[in-house]
Amino acid sequence: MRFEGFYMSNQTPHNQGNCTTVALRSIRLVLYLMLLSLAGPVFSQQGLNPTLLQPMMSISYDSIRAHLNFLGSDSLAGRAAGTEGERLAAKYLAERLESYGYEPIDRNQDYLQSVPLHGSQPLDGCELLLEIAGGTRTLELWEDYVLYNTGAGTFIPQPVRLVFAGYGIVAPEYDYNDYINLDVAGAIVVFIEGEPPSEDASYFDGPYPTLYSYPEMKQRIALSRGARGSILLPAPKASAPYDWSGVVQDFSFEHVTLMYGVPDNFNAAIRLELAQELFHGAPFTFSDVLAMDTTSTMQSFRLETRLGFRGNFTQRDFVSYNVAGFLPGSDPELNETTVLLTAHYDHLGIGTPVRGDSIYNGVGDNAIGTAVLLELARHWATLDPRPQRSIQVMFVTAEEKGLLGSQYYTAHPLKPLYRTIANINIDGIAMFDEFLSIVGVGADLSTLEDNLERVSRRFNLSMTGIPNLFIAQDAFVRSDQLAYAQAGIPSMLVVEGVDYKNLGREEGLRRMEKWGAERYHTPFDDLSQPINPRAVLQHARFLLALAYDLAVSETEPEWKRGTRYVNARLRSAAEKR
Template sequence: MKKYLFLILVFTSFQAFSQKVSIPGSVKRAMNQIDTLTIRNHIAYLADDKLKGRMPGTEGYQMAVDYVVDQYKKMGVQPGGDPGQYTQKLILRKSVVNNSTARAWIKDKNGNMDSLVFAKDFLPVPHPMLAKASGEGALVFMGYGVDIPGLYSDYEGVDVKGKVVVMVTGVPDGIPASTLISHFSSPGNKMNTAFGKGAVGAILVNPNQPFTNTNPTLQSNVALDPNKTTAYGRGFVGNLGFALNGSKTLLTGLFLNSGKNLNQVLADIKSRKNSSFEFPFQFSASYSNTHSEFESYNVVGLIPGSDPQLKNEYVVHSAHLDHMGIGRPENGDSIYNGAHDNASGVASLLEIARIYSKGNAKPKRSVLIVMVTAEEMGLVGSSYFAANPTVPKSSIVADVNTDMPTVIAPLLSVVPLGAEHSSILGNVKFAADYLGLEIEADPEPEQNRFVRSDQYSFVVSGIPALHIKYGNKTNVPGFNLDAFVKEWRAKYYHHAADEMDGIFNFTAAKTYVQLNFLISYSIANTPVKPSWNPGDLFGLERR
């Protein structure tokens, strides 16, 4: 049923995209002249050992920044970062929990107190804004901790102001799209919802994932505003007094004295039966955090629009420039080069910039080519840019994100993650039709891919966005592309093996560049700017 619903959305979005965008001959020639050798050379440089995995804050990442800036200059792409610059400066903060300071207590109505055990009952989530995180309040079970307009809310009829909420991972049944499942499953979204409802602290329990390390390193990264009063990232950004991960052991113990049956409650919330209630306990917690800061940069190029009015609106192309640096050795190799993830995405955007700048494309709206930092740290660079762009935030009409294109086989079908929520699905259909590509629904909703890449930062900032992933169509009889990709991913994704000598299909890379270019080009040249679908939950959550 979800597949058919997606196909209906594709058809109706294409109907709504009634004004065909004409493609001038000069643009067609530029698209056809995409140089696969140039794409390969971009990837080879960015994934070279001398860049040491492009970890933000290192010399290798700065080499990547300098390379992109140099390419922009050679192509005549204008600076789009901080005033007069190609870069947008970020202050990144790393926060680490001091494990020995972590304390948590439960007090019953008779004043009896029980101390919880670190790494058995709870693990603190690093607090990016406080040297000492702490708080106390009545303990409330809030199911999944979700508030989904028009569908289901764990908070209905329950006041959590000044209280500590206990939530379990996941979402209830019946959420209609994999993108929404990913969004409402996100721990960061659950924490933000709890804060918005007035909670002072939150405990998130994964009943299926036991704690295995008695002394783990608990760390996180965020970007800070210049005054260091606001944090940006996909996860916990410090708006609660404290946040903990709780164990199944803790949850079971709480329910033993609650008068409720844990298994029944978990079954009830799965079927969207609100089962929130207040435990007969007070809860308190405290732990200290060590903070360290360093600078990193988003890299922003500008292609000015040609229309007197529309040039003040912007279509963004985004891709993350960073990778994971130097890590655990694998087969004698400790440099995580990130050739596919995401040197190939950066190379794609550089070719898109070249089409715009050298192909005389002259989009009506302006186009920003944004290489963001610290995606591997939790979408940090894109979260900062989406909330604090180098142009007026209200002027950004859409984001087309490119992350790990996975060009390892002929590209015959694509999955436009996120496009089904807005009119930009029509732009995808236009581009796919031009190139003879099929559009598929997400074949791996369990991967939660939608919240794991930078387009998500734009969506939660109220900007329609998408991320083009590979589809499963193949032209080889009997070949299971889905199984092949999963096998490839297990070997290369976030491993030291992701180097230039891995599998690449550069013909597919050329098609991928053409597709993403046509999507942004059609958005930039359509008089009506993209809009959320009527009643869409992301549109309703616009911030």
């Protein structure tokens, strides 16, 4: 069986004797190559497949901008999960997929997959009581503490004991356990943020964070040890200034879970100035603990304080939607396999006003990624002939609430997971400048790295890693690609590197850091921000070419040996799920 390659076409004209047809095709190809040369040295012309070239060069920034202007507008009020703004966005996306000729995947012949969710928010009247040295102190929500979870499972009507468990980590692979000889059954576990400091790459990944540093992982470990709940304490570092107001802003949005999710227990974070009070009468003070953190001498011990909590919440059950469409491939056998392209279309919605603006529009995160995926979907539908493998385009909900739309999809897949050969996730698009390098977040975990390298070479781009400045964010576990990886599907997120064509590396890093500090998850990630159309087009064309490379490839991507997602892939194949 021969495959239509990305770089070299093996097509034969329908009428080999028709010189006019051949000539017209040649003229069309020359015109497109002229367009490429005018666009600058973005990618190599040698070996480009005309089947891909025409749609790729037809990608329109005006079309992308039109989608963006709707999705990022104030009229959609930030597209929070379960709001009218998100419903209007889902309707818009479904209508576009239908107009492009995509097939609905849902058994009801609908483009919308219903995702049942539960939302809750704390109200005035929540009571957190600390018993300290025979006295009682009431802490104020937002001023003194914030809640990770809400709902009936957080109630602690009678005060219970507190236990300090260092970083709150049990990591057998590093021979590390903060819970040795520590009884936390029925108690509230107190731990500090972060993990043991290390410069050794074989021990907690050296200077880079592992999953154990995440509050959610610490909370799960505490729950597995029988704890009633947890309190996270800040451990300020010079590299990450402490900002309680920023914490309050992040926690001010509705808490959303899958309707069938595990009931939430009590998990909170308290402000730095109050941390010392928890250690009243304990063997060590909070200042001692911060010193332990910097000297790798962390200890766990009982505290003499107790805690009770009564919550007051507003709650709702609702349905949000994943929006999905499907185009079958051209090969009668390989069209049973699918390349999955995803982008989350939700954002934060209405939140704490900042300089008078309370709409968190989420233009960069991720209205622009959604708009680009729509444009890619439009042009994929024009490919003639179509690639051998099928394509599934899906816009997922509730990414901002913990990848919930993607988690629901992998639990209720519309196409078999084991026949989904790869996921390319789009969460953010280049907006500053044309770029000279590309980053495949998670590419090193699978042979998707080979596809990325092949397409990068044709675009004259170098492959680089995540800049050290941003490595602490551990980008692979921060967006929807994680959910698909956990289901066994080789996955990656493709973003531009910081080697910019006109800005240069240092200025590019400065702008990226500035955007993260001033626009990310604020009302100022809106339509007024500058966006470089050439950068958007370059990124969009690269993504189309990458998806095409996967769809015509003779081989399916595989996880590399030793990767934690290998077993999930084997399991889905064995179960034919």
